[in-house]
Amino acid sequence: MSLTGLGQLERLCYLFSSHGLLMPAADSWQQVGLMLVTGFNCAYVLSFSNLMLVPLGWAWGLTCLAVIGAFAYYANWLLSGLHVIDGHRFIRYRDLMGFVFGRRMYYLTWFLQFMTLLLGNMGFILLGGRALKEINSEFSNSPLRLQVFILATGVVYFIFAYFVPTMSAMRNWLATSAVLTVTYDVVLVAILVKDGKANKTKDYNIHGSEVEKVFNAFGAIAAILVCNTSGLLPEIQSTLRKPVVANMRKALMMQYTVGLAVYYGISIAGYWAYGSSVSEYLPYQLSGPRWGNVLINSTAFLQSVVSQHMFCAPIHEALDTKFQKLDEGMFSKANLRRRFALRALVFGLNAFVTALFPFMGDFVNLFGSFTLFPLTFVFPSMVFIKVRQLLLPPPLFLLSLSQEILEVEAILVNRGTLGSARDLLQPAAQMATLGGLQPLFSFGVISDVQYADIPDGHSFSGVPRYYRHSMQVLQRAISNWNDHKKLQFLMNFGDIVDGFCPKDKSLITVQKVVKEFDRFNGPTYHMIGNHCLYNLPRSKLISLLKMPSIHDHAYYDFSPCPGYRFIVLDAYEISTIGWPLGHPNALAAMQILEAKNPNSDKNSPNGMVGLEKRFLMFNGAVGKEQLLWLDDVLKDSTKNEQKVVICCHLPLHPEAASAKALLWDYEEVLNLIHSCKCVKACFAGHDHKGGYTVDSHGIHHRVFEAALECPPESNAYGVLPRKSNESMRIIISTVIGIVLGYLIGISFPTVSITKIYVPTNPRGAERLPPCIVVPESDFYLRRLWGNPDEDLIVQQKYLVTFTVGYEQKNNIDAAVKKFSENFTILLFHYDGRTTEWDEFEWSKRAIHVSARKQTKWWYAKRFLHPDIVARYEYIFIWDEDLGLEHFDAEEYIKLVKKHGLEISQPGLEPNNGLTWQMTKRRGDHEVHKETEERPGWCADPHLPPCAAFVEIMATVFSRDAWRCVWHMIQNDLVHGWGLDFALRKCVEPAHEKIGVVDAQWIVHQVVPSLGNQGQAEKGRAPWEGVRQRCRKEWAIFQSRLSDAEKAYYLSLGIAPPNSTVT
Structure with a gap:
């Protein structure tokens, strides 16, 4: 038969039914139910008495078993009802997610399923290897290393996958496994009852520190969640005969009644028999006859064979579809050779990697945290909510229940992952259960x-x-x-x-x-x-x-x-x-x-x-x-x-x-x-x-x-x-980072289909899609016409601001010409006169902000928010009375970068105006960062005013330093006095990151222009009232900073150290 002319869905159905791994419309619900019972649940029965109940104890353990089991059944029940949507039948999980949420969700689901299959197969190889090793130990006084049995398990899995290529071909194996499972249950329970009666020192206390108890409990929740998941329900459901949904739900009922009873029952019996000392691999601890131990471990091995085949089926399907010639028939010689090579590749790689892992239970938790939780618990509720709202509105209570369950599931996922992560990062002495890696x-x-x-x-x-x-x-x-x-x-x-x-x-x-x-x-x-x-x-x-x-x-x-x-x-x-x-x-x-x-x-x-x-x-x-x-x-x-x-x-x-x-x-x-x-x-x-x-x-x-x-x-x-093996810890730490990042991303608010809520957006923008949020801005001038992406010929890298009055226009004209086109020019006008500046050509590209009788720090707090100036590498905040004859802005920037200065100023001509010793120019330096002030002025040579100090008349800030300084500027303290002594709070180490550039120097002309904007009172000149306000602000700022530091240390419950406010 030719595939030409078939649609995509028909082609896929043909491939699966004739050659592939999935055989739609063939199996009964009893067969699928048996597969779920023996394949998924029983493969884990042997190890979770330790992982689930020991960290939780009786009350919380039984409660979690019941609640999580109910959650899992409900999530799978929802997913089974989505087998057909709007006339489309979905035989693969990723196709369903892609149809509902788009291409990105298709690939995400594919990735999670692929990781599920790989990690799940490794887990089953590990389980099978341990079962074989335990059987060997019954007949040998010098048993081989576990890695040998892992490789042997990989060989058996390869042979089984080669000769049993489809899930439907497993019915005879499932029947055999069912018989062995019953035998296993009877023998195991008998031995557990015998051991439990003989054990007179059972301890059910939860041991460890309070922190360890919390994280171990989270890990136990992760283990319980993993035991109730598959991540492959649509693929399994595709093998059922009609009515597919009804039959799938019957199979699920069988899984969550018969299967859960067996799985939970044995876990509870193991904990009852041995208490908190129960082994991670339960058969290790049994004291029954040899034939009983051999039978139990043989059954465990056979169950791992069946389970791994289900987890690997989609991998085999994808590889066969990619590399086999499907028109030749699945049993052609060429396809048999290709299948041999592909199966050998899958199981060879899986067995090799599994032999490297030094742990078992924590590995299973990682497996669930990373892939199975979202596939089984989160995605079904997401799909149900969206599909039902769009196509067939359900009863309100059912939709509300699904949303609430989704929230709870997201919490459980995150808590379980925390436990898994913590367990994986425990010292190797507590993790080494595979190869004795101590x-x-x-x-x-x-x-x-x-x-x-x-x-x-x-x-x-x-x-x-x-x-x-x-x-x-x-x-x-x-x-x-x-x-x-x-x-x-x-x-x-x-x-x-x-x-x-x-x-x-x-x-x-x-x-x-x-x-x-x-x-x-x-x-x-x-x-x-x-x-x-x-x-x-x-x-x-x-x-x-x-x-x-x-x-x-x-x-x-x-x-x-x-x-x-x-x-x-x-x-x-x-x-x-x-x-x-x-x-x-x-x-x-x-x-x-x-x-x-x-x-x-x-x-x-x-x-x-x-x-x-x-x-x-x-x-x-x-x-x-x-x-x-x-x-x-x-x-x-x-x-x-x-x-x-x-x-x-x-x-x-x-x-x-x-x-x-x-x-x-x-x-x-x-x-x-x-x-x-x-x-x-x-x-x-x-x-x-x-x-x-x-x-x-x-x-x-x-x-x-x-x-x-x-x-x-x-x-x-x-x-x-x-x-003896450090590389595995690095790998695991990397995976844990991915796990946490992913699970944070699937928090419930982000999957709402009626609203957008992104808590990581800036405050106030949580209801916007992240890609439309623009948290930063600039002062770039743009046209009113043309294309926006053609507006900017040059994007300035630096910003210079002057707080000016018109009387200083000639000095500002000379100063601005010292700054190249790499600088955005911003003038703050304290006298309200702006139009007069149009006589200067550069003024046409400058930004003008006017507010009468305000200081540059008032302007800076209100117009230079860090998010507004974030495009600029350096921000110059300068007075108007500076002589720049010996200054070149581009050369200044080069020196600042060379010497790693985050906060700086040009050196001041020492013979003009009142200056600190620190800020006076030194003729033999490019830059200086320390000085010797007058005796008694410096309590520490690395503190202001001997170091970590510049004046506020001509300060230059890096982008990062300004982001800190801006938050320190007080709204009501407009003169900025005292700020120069506190700048060191914003860079570390301050005495290396704050300095004076001597090679590019300026002259302070001491023009009291802003001072004359004050108000004459009681016979005093306007500038006297301004100066008095400056001194008051200095004292207020010092007091606030000192009180803030003390309050911080007291909030930590420690006595404040000696004040660092100078």
């Missing part, structure tokens, strides 16, 4: 405790430091590590005491911290940090820390287990601190600092650029002697095939830490590391904010956060397990 070793890490018995303070950049609390962090860490019971050792990355510790208490303080480390039930390997050396000489430290040392060297190595070596570097081997006066290493360090650091204060990076900033006195180098030692150790590790971890107080890679925290000779160390292939990771401390990167050779560089800077009740320590 951590080779685990160790604790902590860095920069910097304990001192002094009040809390701040770092030079303003970050709070909790000196006394850091000891509590360490104590909690030691207790946690001891409770872990599987940690081989600890790594302390240095700086156990702080440099501000009173020097007469240094020895006692160090001994106190060491005593805490000694509480750990295992060895601790220490590193020396700069704060350690501020308190005690290195010889004393090495003794107190019990470091293996020769001649006061603090570098060493050790092997925690065969195949691994840890190398601990001494970052202060070459250093000006810690060595006796005149020591060669101290002298060598001073020579390096004199050559590399031009400042008299060698702890200051002033004038230094980029990676040169690492040459500070609080850093150090490993030196030539240690480099030779490191080379020898690395060569020996390579020879002995050891994997190496490098540990150092100072970071070794510039992309993992600030330039000011790096080892002086990090490049030499990296060259050695890269010269061999044995180094896998480099760990460090010192840079308190932490960091991470993977370098060009695939080596992981991790800088640990400081315990010192943890607010009360928070922690900064960890456990690092070294496992």
Whole structure:
């Protein structure tokens, strides 16, 4: 028969009925019901006593079983009624979804089904492999590894799929499986009753912390949901004879009565017999005769064969349709060869991947979370609501019920996914049930405790430091590590005491911290940090820390287990601190600092650029002697095939830490590391904010956060397990991200077919379709004619605003000409005169905003919202009385980008007007970021007005910095006084991101034009009232900012640190 002239639907029906995998209008409802009972439910019976009831207990467990079973039946009942819509018959789920919702939903459903089939098949291979392994263990004292039985299961599945190509051809197998299922049920229940009576110590308590209980409960809900799903109901329904819908619902009734009774019954019996200690794979725990265990596992294996065939049928159908010559007949030699190759490909890949998975129950949860939940629970209600509203309005109560159930289903899906995700990311020791993948070793890490018995303070950049609390962090860490019971050792990355510790208490303080480390039930390997050396000489430290040392060297190595070596570097081997006066290493360090650091204060990076900033006195180098030692150790590790971890107080890679925290000779160390292939990771401390990167050779560089800077009740320590298989965790983490992203996307409001509601849209736009929402704008001028996409010849990258009066027109004319066509010009007119500016040609392309007697910060708050200026990389907010003779805007932008400034201003001519020392131009610099103000003005050299400070007369903001600053501007404080001292709140680290550009400088002409817009009162000039208002606003702003910070810390339940408001 030729297929020419047939329509698409007729062609598909012909292919399926004559050659394909689906045989429409052939099977009875009893056969389909038996397939659902034995194929879907029973394949899971053996493992869910543990996964479902142990985390939930009796009351919640039985409730969830009943409620979710009812939900599943209702969702499938709805879907079965959609077999024919408006004269169209749907024999595939994706065709139904595509018909109702369009092409995108067709492909989404196809993708979910495809993942369902692949993941489901892997689950059944795993189940079959475990059943075969258990049978083998009954006859062998040295059973083979599970992976062997997984591969054997894959071979059996391949043979079955090759010789039984259609679902309808399974009726004899289904009958056999049904007989075995009855036998299985009787034998299993008998053994469970026997074991349950003999077990006098059954424990039904739910164990674990409160957090673990919650997430385990979510995981149990996921398991129950998976057990009630298929994702293939339209495909199965296509094999039924007429009346299709009625017969399908009879089959579903059989599944959710007979099938559920068996499935739930055995799960409940397993939990009753063994309590919370029930095994994940129930037959592992049975104590019956050998023949009973063999029979039970044989039945389980046969059930997995039948189930996987149903899950793989659509994959085989798609591959056969694509690659087989259907006109030749399904049993032609050519098609048999192609089928052989295709089946071998499917099962070979599935068996191989399954052998890599180190878990079973959590795998099933992932399988359901990712694919089956939406296919079985969410999509049917979506289709029913839309179809019934469009074609045949149902009773109101039924439509309302479907909508409410859809909401509940979406919640269950998300909660189940949370549980699945959490379980998958548990430590490998709790997950490794497949191939015995246990951590080779685990160790604790902590860095920069910097304990001192002094009040809390701040770092030079303003970050709070909790000196006394850091000891509590360490104590909690030691207790946690001891409770872990599987940690081989600890790594302390240095700086156990702080440099501000009173020097007469240094020895006692160090001994106190060491005593805490000694509480750990295992060895601790220490590193020396700069704060350690501020308190005690290195010889004393090495003794107190019990470091293996020769001649006061603090570098060493050790092997925690065969195949691994840890190398601990001494970052202060070459250093000006810690060595006796005149020591060669101290002298060598001073020579390096004199050559590399031009400042008299060698702890200051002033004038230094980029990676040169690492040459500070609080850093150090490993030196030539240690480099030779490191080379020898690395060569020996390579020879002995050891994997190496490098540990150092100072970071070794510039992309993992600030330039000011790096080892002086990090490049030499990296060259050695890269010269061999044995180094896998480099760990460090010192840079308190932490960091991470993977370098060009695939080596992981991790800088640990400081315990010192943890607010009360928070922690900064960890456990690092070294496992024999890390790649699978990465794969699973990626999949979990996809799962969560997808399920968030199918939240109920987004599937409403009568309204649009998108909660991720900007506030107020939730009822608009996302693609029409335009959250940002600009000041680009557009034509009133032509095509919109042809309006803009040039799109300006920068914005400059001047707040002006007409009397300053000549100065503004000169100033504007310093800005190229890359700048949008925006004038705020405080005198209300705008038309007079038309005499300037540039004014015709400028934006004019007029409001009488208002300041530039009033204008900025109301007209420069971050979403309006989001197109501009930099925003200039300038006064009108600036002389720009020595200024070039394009060159200024280049310097700002070069030096990484987020907030800046041009240098001010020092001999004109009143200026701060910080903002005065320096003739020998491109940019400066710090200065020395008058004595007593700066509590900290990294705080205003000595650093992190610019004035507000000619400020330039990056787009990101302005987004923060705009929110800090107060509506009623129009002069902006005090804002200059608070700008540092919006960039981090502020003393590096805020600076003055000396190479492009301006003159402040000190014209009190806006001041004269004030009002004369009580004999005072107008400008005097304005100045008085400015001072009041400064005090008000300081008070508000201080109160806001205190309120924030109190809301966290912690005492506010010393105020950071200057």
